[in-house]
Amino acid sequence: MKITQTALFTSALALMASASAAQQTTLRIQTQLTPETPSGQMVQAFVENVEAMSNGEIAIELFMSSSVVDSGDTFDAAVNGIIDCDMTNATYVTGKNAAFQFAADTMGGYDTPMQFQAWIHEGGGAEAMTELYGQYGMTWIGTFIGSQESLVSTTPIRGVEDLKGWKFRSPPGMESEIFSKLGASAVVMDYSEVFTALETNIIDGADSSSLSDNAGVGLYDIGKYGTYPGFHSMAADHLACNSTVWEGLPEHHKTIIKIAVDKLSHDVVTRMFVDNNRTATELRAKGVELSDWSDADRAKFREAAVATWDEWASKTPETATMVESHKSFLTSIGFFE
The missing domain is CATH 3.40.190.170 (Bacterial extracellular solute-binding protein, family 7)
Known part of the structure; x- marks a missing residue:
């Protein structure tokens, strides 16, 4: 079949239009985690995963070690637009509402991180979180827990x-x-x-x-x-974003970020399970009694x-x-x- 110059030109224009239509997202996220810790390293991997899955459409500026504002001020910084998203811990904002304690750590309620995640995904937790955070101009995206303390x-x-x-x-x-x-x-x-x-x-x-x-x-x-x-105790960190910013994202960008948070929650549990059990073996060999x-x-x-x-x-x-x-x-x- 003969391809005319007009057809080639039309195809080129379509490709250019498609490329220009790709929406770009930049999110500024603060975490209290440090780059050296296992959890901090996995949060950095989360950023890389988001950028890779979006083919570069989503860029994340990650501020570690609470380098923009104090950890306890991260939530308000996101609400007020200083940053876009809070990736710290809900216990920092229990002063706003005691309910945030139960978004972060029930203290004695669950035996394992997977049980807490089960509440989120199967027990109505996601809906409860969404309603609570939404009252403060924030959208809850996901939660990740390292291990029992x-x-x-x-x-x-x-x-x-x-x-x-x-x-x-x-x-x-x-x-x-x-x-x-x-x-x-x-x-x-x-x-x-x-x-x-x-x-x-x-x-x-x-x-x-x-x-x-x-x-x-x-x-x-x-x-x-x-x-x-x-x-x-099992302290859970969250990803929560300014609701106006979040609602302005393309739907496929929201999906990519949610999937990446779910992967992060799995990776953190897996890594800490290995680290803790190896540590337990070493400590017992040194005479530490673990009950x-x-x-x-x-x-x-x-x-x-x-x-x-x-x-x-x-x-x-x-x-x-x-x-x-x-x-x-x-x-x-x-x-x-």
């Missing part, structure tokens, strides 16, 4: 009985209230102060981070007891946690909605009677 202690920490009189470092908020119900004495201090406080016997133990992160900063060189797998709490002790902790949830539920209507969402899902999967 592990306690570190200079005294045995084998079950609930060992919490009585146990003086430990706690972040502010709901966690200290739960542990206090079980007889522990919480001391609120910054993460950076934990090592010295353990070394000088100011505290008996600490809720600090995951097993591998705790080991990485030398906490088990001082505290020869710990919990693993953890049970009390996996019994079902009975976990149930006692969860009972204290849920009592605290109910107290928090009275803070705002949105908190009551989030608490009910978690409780309903946990009942449906047999965690609650």
Whole structure:
């Protein structure tokens, strides 16, 4: 078949029009994570995946280590257009609404990150998150959790009985209230102060981070007891974007970003599972006692946690909605009677 010059010219114009029609998206995202940590490295991989899947149509400016504003100001920075998206942790904004605590960490509700993700994808969590964030001009895109956190202690920490009189470092908020119900004495201090406080016997133990992160900063060189797998805390980070910015994106760009967040959530869980188990093997070889709490002790902790949830539920209507969402899902999967 003979191809005329007119046909070639028309095809060329169509290709040029298609190329010019491709919409370009640039998003400015801040995270508190540092480039050196496993989670930080995987967030950088998320950026690369988005750019690759979009064939360069989406470019992300990633600001790590909270380099634009303080971590606690990231959410407002996105709302006000200083950046486009917040990739930190919802606990930073519990001052706006206590409900954000339950978007980030239920403290004792779930045993594994996959259970929390199941609430998001199968238990109504995504809908609850979308409604909550939307009230503040933000769109929730996704959530990723590294692993359960592990306690570190200079005294045995084998079950609930060992919490009585146990003086430990706690972040502010709901966690200290739960542990206090079980007889522990919480001391609120910054993460950076934990090592010295353990070394000088100011505290008996600490809720600090995951097993591998705790080991990485030398906490088990001082505290020869710990919990693993953890049970009390799983801090989840989110990707949430300014709603006006998000709604202005092409639909296929939104889909690419959502898929990339889902991949990130899988990659973080997988990486931390390997890192934590390798660390557990190394620590046990060095004589560190790691206790996996019994079902009975976990149930006692969860009972204290849920009592605290109910107290928090009275803070705002949105908190009551989030608490009910978690409780309903946990009942449906047999965690609650």
